[in-house]
Amino acid sequence: MWQRIKRRIFAGLLAMLPLVATYWVVSILFNFLGEMASPVLEKLGIKIPGLGIILTLIFIFLLGLFITNVLGRTLLSWGEKILSRLPIINTIYNTVKQITNAFSMPQVKSFQKVILIEYPRKELWTMCFVTNESKNDKGEEFYHVFVPTTPNPTSGYFIITPKKDSIDSNISVEDGFKTIISGGILDSGSSLSSKIKLKK
Numbered sequence: 700m701w702q703r704i705k706r707r708i709f710a711g712l713l714a715m716l717p718l719v720a721t722y723w724v725v726s727i728l729f730n731f732l733g734e735m736a737s738p739v740l741e742k743l744g745i746k747i748p749g750l751g752i753i754l755t756l757i758f759i760f761l762l763g764l765f766i767t768n769v770l771g772r773t774l775l776s777w778g779e780k781i782l783s784r785l786p787i788i789n790t791i792y793n794t795v796k797q798i799t800n801a802f803s804m805p806q807v808k809s810f811q812k813v814i815l816i817e818y819p820r821k822e823l824w825t826m827c828f829v830t831n832e833s834k835n836d837k838g839e840e841f842y843h844v845f846v847p848t849t850p851n852p853t854s855g856y857f858i859i860t861p862k863k864d865s866i867d868s869n870i871s872v873e874d875g876f877k878t879i880i881s882g883g884i885l886d887s888g889s890s891l892s893s894k895i896k897l898k899k
Contacts, residue, residue, distance in 0.1 A: 728755045810845070813875035815866040818846060818858065826868065826875060827858070852879050 732754035810828040818825040831843035840862040847855040868875065 725755060728758060732758060810872045813868040813870050813872060814842065814844065815868055816842075816844065816846075816858070816860050816864065818860075824866075826879060828872060828875065830857075832862075833859070847876075847879055849882050850880050852876055 729752065809830060811831075812829050814827060814829055815824045816827055817823060818827075825846055827844040827846040829842050830845055833841050833843065835841070841859050842862055842865055844858050844860060845855055846858055847853075870878075
């Protein structure tokens, strides 16, 4: 019972981390830019309501504009090389980067749904993403699936599996990625085990 409670608490903390990190970064930008610009505008007799929010949005837009051009991408690449050589920091940075890359991969949008298949052997069930469907000469239906690795879902395996040998997980692609990245801590409803029992 206590282990289950601890798992739920940890899952809740993991779910909160992106929100807390975003709030923290935006708050720092909001306060810094607002405090930097306010004295100058006050001397000019200009008062703009919500100045911090406006400046933060402009800064984020300009940053996005900068890192999407050639110079920005080059500087970003140099910065990543420097961070990759720093102990501890490189581990944190690489982990965060893998997670953000997982959700920004172009192929994520092409995933149709999340299913369960028996892989790499019978009675071992693996979560995977359907990328396409096909039929053979006998009319048997197959799923084309991508089986991601944990905790880095940017790599994995391509498998063709019979539809009849799979289970529909009934969870979204986004929730499927969260489950894989967290190593099953965020289990998206705890209904997967019951589905496996029904299949067997």
